[in-house]
């Protein structure tokens with residue numbers, strides 16, 4: 001059985017005060033649950049959120065982990081503005097989101113670069129969340145599975161089956177991100193099953209059955225129940241709704257029911 005994994009991607013939102021208030025409110029409003037939960041604040045607030053998380057480690061059944069939204073594949077050096085995986089670990093990160101569609105579209109991230117980042121993350125013990133997803137144009141022209149195949153295959157290129165097993169894949173159709181338009185549960189399940197089938201072809205059934213595939217794209221308390229009920233949807237990567245503690249906590253609660 002795959003353990004449900006809910007992650008909040010705060011993107012470029014919150015002030016330092018708001019980040020502090022948000023993590024405090026998430027702890028206050030979330031009941032203890034047997035699932036994996038992560039928050040991914042902006043890089044500059046990772047340390048502060050990390051300290052708060054550490055001070056709550058006594059909540060044995062509410063283990064919130066810290067994730068970053070991106071990283072560079074090199075260890076250190078003349079890469080102005082970049083942050084290394086070691087730096088993320090140093091401030092307490094367990095996860096790192098890689099290949100988010102906003103980074104692909106707005107910051108020219110390529111499958112090759114994303115693959116380098118995944119290799120580095122795994123080499124140092126950070127757990128990658130690889131985001132893949134097609135644009136509206138690609139879906140309307142019937143190319144969604146082709147796009148997903150390329151992003152998945154190239155993103156995971158040259159990884160061993162045991163490395164792939166520790167990755168999470170987030171299927172995020174670009175047309176559903178921040179638009180209020182969620183993929184229907186059936187549409188999402190179809191793509192998740194396709195992704196799992198590809199993982200089985202490339203790495204074997206055991207790996208395919210172990211990898212968690214999150215859905216992302218306008219997830220909210222109103223639609224999570226039907227999404228999480230699908231056989232191949234193992235959790236969610238949540239943007240907008242993760243900025244409201246009550247919505248994020250409600251989503252967690254619905255998933256644990």
Ligand SMILES: O=C[C@H](O)COP(=O)(O)O
Pocket residue numbers: 009100172176177178179180216217218219237238239240241
């Ligand atoms: O990383 C999260 C996704 O981009 C989804 O964002 P959203 O929930 O605001 O649509």
